[in-house]
Amino acid sequence: MIRLLGSRFYENLMMALDTLRGNKLRSFLTIFGVVVGVITVMLISSIISGINVAVEKQVESFGTRSIFLYKFNIGFSTGRRSREERMRKPLTVEDSDAIKNLPSIETSVPFLDVSNNFWGSKILVTGRNGKSSSAVQLQGTLPEIEKTTTEVLMAGRWFSQSESDEKANVCLIGSSVVDTYFPYTDPVGEELDIGGTPFRVIGVLEKKEQLFGGGGGNNDQSNVIYMPLGAALKLKPNEDDLFILAVAREGMLDQAKDDVEDLLRVRRRVPYGQPNNFSMETAASIIEQFKSITAGVAAAMIVISSIGLMIGGIGVMNIMLVSVTERTREIGIRKAIGARQGDILLQFLIEAATLTGFGGLVGLLIGWLLTLLVKLVLPSYVPLWAPIAGFFASVGIGLVFGLWPAWKAARLDPIESLRYE
Amino acid sequence: MYKFMDDENGERQPAATDTAQTGEGLILMKNIWKTYQMGVEELHALRDVSFSVNKGEYLAIIGPSGSGKSTLMNLIGCLDSPTKGDYWINGNLVSTMTDDELARIRNKEIGFVFQTFNLLARATALHNVELPLIYAGMGSGERYEKAQAALASVELGDRVGHKPNELSGGQRQRVAIARALVNHPSILLADEPTGALDSKTSVEIMALFEKLHAEGNTIIIVTHEHEVAERAHRVITIRDGRIENDEKIK
Incomplete structure (x- = not known):
């Protein structure tokens, strides 16, 4: 048949x-x-x-053990943020420190973005070669950044705890910044003028792989300058919009997520039964989204x-x-x-x-x-x-x-x- | 779906009584009527036709156009069903069969030869001859051998790979005859088989029919040409839907 x-x-x-x-x-x-x-x-x-x-x-380059914390919802959303969301108070350096002490957490670093945005006053980055730009991303952070895997040091060093405590005017620069201001010279030890203050370059970071083949401007992730949090606050004293990157210990990501959530709910006084007034994402959850x-x-x-x-x-x-x-x-x-x-x-x-x-x-x-x-x-x-x-x-x-x-x-x-x- | 998968080995077994009534006849027509409804009028193409054909006969059906000759041929060939009356072929009562059952009978019991050959233009002689075997569900190896043999028997063994337009009219008709014979049907039914051929080729084809008859095949030729009819051993004359004359001439 x-x-x-x-x-x-x-x-x-x-x-x-x-x-x-x-x-x-x-x-x-x-x-x-x-x-x-x-x-x-x-x-x-x-x-x-x-x-x-x-x-x-791209997302996994931030680390598969990373937990991203921010007062607003992270990720892909459209439309205006809700009133509740706009009213949220920022995360603090103390939050980050508390998270760092959790047993399931390896380290935790706050980031303060003091780059130019729509509302703030312009901070210009000017080099010895006469170039000047307002498009560079300026991030204030703490020495713990060294232990995260987000950036790879190519030359020089990260700033020390004492430089952080002293709010020293030192910085590390991304590869695009190198290209703009120090095309022919070794930038380590040179100076950059950031918002009128001279910063000493102490380290150079490796070029980051770009999502859609690169490009310049605000989307260029290598067009970045890191400096001690205190130094960043000197540039923009009122900036409080803190972002926290926490890294879980090996194999403890789920535990760490629970711990961080519980901790932040207590610290931010979220009543029982109410949704979080902050957002927490991981590489996996962002990819999922x-x-x-x-x-x-x-x-x-x-x-x-x-x-x-x-x-x-x-x-x-x-x-x-x-x-x-x-x-x-x-x-x-x-x-x-x-x-x-x-x-x-x-x-x-x-x-x-x-x-x-x-x-x-x-x-x-x-x-x-x-x-x-x-x-x-x-x-x-x-x-x-x-x-x-x-x-x-x-x-x-x-x-x-x-x-x-x-x-x-x-x-x-x-x-x-x-x-x- | 059953249409694809019914009876692998062919026959639907007819009821025992069907066989009993056919007697010796290969073909038995009893009181056959074929009526067409033309508006309010009824047109009787066949009126009360009865006859039988025995195995091994060589029969010609002759009559002027409009006599009902073509209608009779379509009925014999199981292309159509009668309005009234019974028709047995090789023990099968076909007058009440469904379309698919008729197709089965056409495939197994009848070999058609047409005036215009009716070969598939794009297919080779071999493929044309294989076609009835394909519909009989035969495997390709057996099919190839049988088709080769059938073509050889009409002396076209060396033309198997040719397409119809590469063959002469006589050769095409011989391919058609090979196709008609390949499934070893009960009757070879030819409709004006020489109508499209010149006289020399016609003679060849008629000689071929005689040879096939001598080999034991039952042959029915429908024609309006008396020379063709005279080669047969029995002639049935149709006029106005009735059998006017039925005589043995040899």
Whole structure:
């Protein structure tokens, strides 16, 4: 039985391929919609996987054991923050110190961003070479930053506890800052003018990998200057918008999250049963958050590309109806020599599915070549489900839209068909 | 779905009584009527036709156009069902069969030869001859051998790879005859088999029919040409939907 069906399937497949060869241009035009639909699926899946991988890498570069704490919700949100959120009080250096003392925590560092923002007064960074910029990210922090893995020291050293206590005007600079102000000289030991105060450069940081191939301006994560928290406060005495990076001990991330949450709820007097008035994220949770967004985008794009596939399917139905009419006589002959309705139905269904399946394969091939181009920009890959789904969707389109023409063919009257000119 | 997977070995077993009534006849038609409804009017293409054909007969059905000859041929060939009456072929009562059952009978019991050959243009001679075997569900190895043998028996063993447009009219008709014979049907049913051929080729084809008859095949030729009919051993003349004459001439 299986062998029988198999051999009949094979015969039909061969006949279908023969028909496709016989009508090259028509076949190509017919499957065009399906080809485009499958290319779209391939491209979208590779772009989205690429973005996911890039974000994952980026976030994990902050450390998989890291816990990010901030008064506002971290992550990807749209619209205005709620009143409750805007009223939250900032995190403090004392919070950070308390967290650091938790047994499940290895270290904890506060960051104070004193860079220019929309409201504050401008702080210019000026170099000896005469260059001046207000776009550099200025971060005040504590010596514990050395123990986190966020930045890698390339030359020089981090500032010491005593420099921190003395609010010394020393700083470490990112690679982009080096490029701007010290293109030809060793920056360590040189001076930079930050907001009118001379800071001594004591260390240089390694270039950070960029999400979308880099670029300058505010998104350049290597365009950064770290200085002692006290020194930063001298530049902007009223700034209190503190961000805390805590690092859990090896294998204790979950425990650490619980401990930090409990501690901050107590310190910030969150009543029992109320939601946190601060946000706590980990690399994993941020990646999760991001992936749910890209999944939404993917779903939307798949809906769009399936509209393309549907239109392709209607084209297939149209051409199959023409084909059935053209081959009325052939159908008559086949019926006269013993083809049953099911045989004719199967023949035309297989023909339609072969047509669209071939379109799917062409789409996969072109799509695959295009994803190689995407790879030049994004660390993308094509997830296995994409080509499989693309191929089966195109075969399915053929089966669904071929059904009506095939049924029409199967129902033809043999006598009339044999007489058909 | 059952259409794809019914009876691997062919026959639906007919009821015992069906066989009993056919007697010796390979074909038995009893009181066959075929009526077409043309608006309010009824058009009787066949009126109360009864006859039988025994195994090994060489029969010609002759009549002017409009006589009901084509309708009769369609009924014999199981392409159509009668409005009234019973029709047995090789013990099967076909007058009440469904479309798919008729297809099965056409495949197993009847070999068609048409005036215009009706070969598949894109397929080779071999593939054309294999086609009935494909629908019979035969495996490719056996099919190939049988089709080769059938083509050899009509002296086209060296043309198996040719497509119809690479063959002459006579050769095409011989391919069609090979296709009709390949499944060893009960009857070879030919509709104006020489109608599209020149006289020399016609003679060749008619000679081939005689040879096939001598080998034991039952042959029914439907024609309006008397020269063709005269080659047969029995001639049935149809006029106005009735059998006007039924005589043995050899």
